[in-house]
Amino acid sequence: MKTLNLLHYAAFRAVMLTGTVSGAAELLGRSQPAVSRLLDKLEYELGVSLFERRRGQITPTSVAHLLLDEIERAYVSLEALSSFASRLASGEGGEISLAVMPALGINFVPRLLAEFRRDWPKTKVTLNVRMSVKIEEWAAAQQIDFGLAETPFRRSGFRTSIFSNAPYIAVVPRHHPLADRSRLGPGDLREGPFISWTSFVSARHLLDQALQSSSVKVDAAYETTFSISAYEMVKQGIGIAIIDPYTAVEQLDDRVRLIPFAPQIPFNVALLRPESRAANPAADALLEVMAEKRDRLLAQLPR
Structure with a gap:
């Protein structure tokens, strides 16, 4: 049985699917004698009769039907493996x-x-x-x-x-005195309360530079690490903040207004x-x- 390979089982399956050796030969792209030799070899190695041969006709035995069931299950697995390999090649299965x-x-x-x-x-x-x-x-x-x-x-x-590279943007509670402004600057932050970032956030240093260049000193009433935390405070009416544009739009809420800030702080x-x-x-x-x-x-x- 060590000399059997997938081609022997493919020939058997093709005969079972088409009903004739000639049909199997056409399906596999081989000659009829070649398919017959593959079937003979398969039967010899397995030690069973898979077909009854009478007057040029072949009829599958009960063993052949049992073998076909196993082969079909194997083919389903092979097709799934082939499909998986194709997905891997395109990145879909990775x-x-x-x-x-x-x-x-x-x-x-x-x-x-x-x-x-x-x-x-x-x-x-x-x-x-x-x-x-x-x-x-x-x-x-x-x-x-x-x-x-x-x-x-x-x-x-x-x-x-x-x-x-969209800039950071100011967020203001809807009823805040600054809510109707079309643009905010460093001096406006003193009308807070101002919600700033902690010193561990790189944007904090950019904001400090913008304030220093405008000779404005703003004392933060609150500090936080994330824009989303500052935004939530603004929604609760606690104060005003400068946050990143992604958080500003993703968390858009009727309780706040987004207002451009100048000078721009690049994000x-x-x-x-x-x-x-x-x-x-x-x-x-x-x-x-x-x-x-x-x-x-x-x-x-x-x-």
């Missing part, structure tokens, strides 16, 4: 590992994954929400397919490109692609969905 900063990882990315899943239902996505410093570290270590993090970076080992989000990471078509497809969603979202910002 995995994506990405790391995204909280401003994009809490709402922006999770909400677009449903759209991505419609075209890539078999792809596993691992979404890591981390601070930009950690994303940079993982990209340099080739541990993710891509990352979205705020610039600048100090490490190497990855390629970068700008994903978006530079970069795409990090590890240099030694293998190409991943599914990751590329996800980035296309992200880019489309980004453009739709940022178009909603007041100018």
